[in-house]
Amino acid sequence: MSDKERLEYIEEQVQELLTLADSEGCGEANLLAIYNDMIWLIEQAEKVEQLQRENEKEQKRLRNQIYETVEEKFLLEKQLRQAQAKIERYEKALKGIKNDIETDYTQEEIALGEMTSLLTVIYEQAQQALEGEK
Template sequence: MNDKERLNEIITRYKNVKPFEIYSDTGIISMIQMDEKDKDWFIEQAEKVEQLQQEIASLKEALNESVKTSVSLDNELQQEQAKTERYEKALREIANEQEVGEGDFNADDVANNLIATAKEALEGAE
């Protein structure tokens, strides 16, 4: 018999039982007489609930850590994608530069421009 069936059986057994009252310093306490096996089963269920609550707390903590890791990895991925885009842009600019021969009047300017483009890509400037 599963737990739900057992609980329904206990409910059916005790639903018509009339409680008796005990007077105490704190007031009137209503009680019913319960079979020892049923009492033990309720205690087991309470222990299961406590264990499951601890497991839920542990799983929530693990989930929070996973989310933090995921956010961190996502940020890292975005940074790497931006770096890749900078490198691709720099390489396209370098590849599209017209070829100059040694001694051409603007060779130094072209070389300096290519060096600046590469440095910007490596430093993260856009």
């Protein structure tokens, strides 16, 4: 028997007791007080049941919210790792370009127009960095 069924049974029993007391004319005030107390207890039990349903619903909502927050966290961490990798590629490419210029060309050559092969090297390194090649 469920809690609700038991409370309904008790309420019926108290109602029968009141009816019996009325028919015999005895203890009406006591029985009425007991009946009022029983009604109050039943109302309290119903409130508890309602609160338990609301609590379960809120727990489910919070579990879903936690799940969504965890998913968002993992997505943000993945995006951060990708951004960090991109920054590292760009830094490597820029350092490589700087090194190539300093190693392969003198300031005079750069000033004299030896820029075609330099620009080709710079373009290729920049393209590789943008495409994600290492």
